[in-house]
Amino acid sequence: MELRRYPRLRVSAPFACAFSLLGLKRWTAVDRNGLGVVLDVSLRGAKVMSIAAMKPGDHLAVSLRIPDQLTAMQLDATVRWGNDQLFGLEFISVSLSAESRLKKFLSRAASACV
Numbered sequence: 001m002e003l004r005r006y007p008r009l010r011v012s013a014p015f016a017c018a019f020s021l022l023g024l025k026r027w028t029a030v031d032r033n034g035l036g037v038v039l040d041v042s043l044r045g046a047k048v049m050s051i052a053a054m055k056p057g058d059h060l061a062v063s064l065r066i067p068d069q070l071t072a073m074q075l076d077a078t079v080r081w082g083n084d085q086l087f088g089l090e091f092i093s094v095s096l097s098a099e100s101r102l103k104k105f106l107s108r109a110a111s112a113c114v
Contacts, residue, residue, distance in 0.1 A: 010040045011109065017048060018063040022076065038064065043102050045080070045090045054079045054087040062089065066105050073098050 014037045036050030046064075054060075058079040063072040075098060077089040094102070 011038060013067065014039055014049075015067050016065045017046075018065075018072075019048075019050075019052070019060045019077075022059045022061050039086075041102070041106070043091075043099065043106070044094070045077075045088060047086060047088055049085050050087070051085060054082050056081055059092075060089070062091075066101065068108075069101060069105070073101055 017036050017038050019034065019036065034050055034052035036048040036052065038046050038048055040047045041064075056079050060077050060079065062075045062077045064075065065072045075094060076092040078092055079087050080090050081088045
């Protein structure tokens with residue numbers, strides 16, 4: 001049983017994302033920006049695989065390249081956990097447009113799994 005407030009959907013075909021640190025840390029970060037692959041996603045977060053060294057508490061600008069959408073979606077996120085090359089993001093600021101796009105993607109992806 002899923003206990004999350006916003007259940008995550010495992011993505012059948014992982015998609016790309018790009019991210020960079022926000023705030024003062026960005027000036028001293030060497031390997032903390034980069035590209036990743038989204039493995040699961042919800043309205044409020046995602047699990048990402050990347051070689052970039054993310055740490056819990058890092059604040060990121062994230063660009064999600066959701067399949068079948070023409071433009072990337074821009075979000076702010078905080079890293080909540082990390083384990084080797086995986087880390088979990090919590091989306092901090094989600095615009096109404098981004099929320100609508102995420103809902104549309106999640107709805108289509110969930111119906112394709114049935």
